Amino acid sequence: MTRHAHANDQAAAYQPPATAAADRPVRVRNLVRAFGDKRVLDIVSLDIAPGEFVALIGKSGSGKSTFLRALADLDDDVQGSGSIQVPENRAVLFQDSRLLPWENALNNVTLGLRATDAGQRGRRVLNDVGLAGREHAWPNALSGGEQQRVALARSLVRSPQLLLADEPFGALDALTRIKIHDLMFKLVEVHRPTVLLVTHDVDEALVLADRVLVMDQGRLIVDKRISSPHPRHKSSDTFDTLRNELLAALGVAVSV
Numbered sequence: 001m002t003r004h005a006h007a008n009d010q011a012a013a014y015q016p017p018a019t020a021a022a023d024r025p026v027r028v029r030n031l032v033r034a035f036g037d038k039r040v041l042d043i044v045s046l047d048i049a050p051g052e053f054v055a056l057i058g059k060s061g062s063g064k065s066t067f068l069r070a071l072a073d074l075d076d077d078v079q080g081s082g083s084i085q086v087p088e089n090r091a092v093l094f095q096d097s098r099l100l101p102w103e104n105a106l107n108n109v110t111l112g113l114r115a116t117d118a119g120q121r122g123r124r125v126l127n128d129v130g131l132a133g134r135e136h137a138w139p140n141a142l143s144g145g146e147q148q149r150v151a152l153a154r155s156l157v158r159s160p161q162l163l164l165a166d167e168p169f170g171a172l173d174a175l176t177r178i179k180i181h182d183l184m185f186k187l188v189e190v191h192r193p194t195v196l197l198v199t200h201d202v203d204e205a206l207v208l209a210d211r212v213l214v215m216d217q218g219r220l221i222v223d224k225r226i227s228s229p230h231p232r233h234k235s236s237d238t239f240d241t242l243r244n245e246l247l248a249a250l251g252v253a254v255s256v
């Protein structure tokens with residue numbers, strides 16, 4: 001099955017503009033970041049090819065969010081050195097949806113979008129995330145999963161070349177997570193941004209990513225390419241083997 005064969009009809013109906021094609025790689029060289037005298041990123045170098053879906057896992061406090069925030073250029077209270085090259089058109093998705101409570105779903109998606117067809121694009125992307133007909137809903141009338149879909153739509157409406165996602169599904173219940181994984185995969189197939197997904201969830205990384213990185217004490221200690229085809233079944237032997245390998249890298253003993 002081709003990668004595009006998984007896109008559902010709604011998602012496939014949306015053809016992102018040509019600029020959506022991620023044509024600039026991510027290139028990080030010898031990145032060091034410290035808060036005060038605490039070194040959080042310790043000489044990290046990484047290349048991510050355009051369109052690649054990379055998951056970053058690691059223990060709490062290992063430096064994952066600091067790395068993502070460095071790529072998003074979000075921290076100004078941090079010291080450091082090294083170089084970062086990322087596409088200019090990038091979007092960031094956080095664990096909380098960060099929707100404006102006084103704006104409806106559509107306005108949250110299109111806020112700041114200065115295109116003459118902003119409304120039309122907003123509706124189309126809301127349709128892609130399965131929220132057709134909910135354009136005028138207020139955030140507090142949407143479930144957690146729906147709010148996160150609006151946030152996803154807000155990220156995708158600008159056709160980002162790079163999507164930086166920091167535990168975006170961490171607060172969702174298990175069933176909603178499974179559904180949104182499926183949706184995320186289909187949307188990425190259509191929109192084709194380069195993705196860096198920070199997650200605590202090894203299974204989430206293995207279900208979605210082309211490549212899984214493990215960070216430990218500010219260093220990348222594993223860089224694993226996942227070649228098994230999608231959809232990946234958690235019950236398969238390959239999945240089990242990969243999961244155990246990553247859990248071992250995280251220092252988690254696996255009992256069989």
Ligand SMILES: Nc1ncnc2c1ncn2[C@@H]1O[C@H](COP(=O)(O)OP(=O)(O)OP(=O)(O)O)[C@@H](O)[C@H]1O
Pocket residue numbers: 035040058059060061062063064065066067077200
């Ligand atoms: N603004 C800050 N000021 C001081 N220390 C910070 C700041 N941000 C992060 N740190 C420290 O840097 C270290 C790495 O934090 P970071 O959030 O990057 O880890 P993480 O791997 O994303 O953790 P988690 O999985 O728990 O979110 C932690 O020890 C944290 O306390």
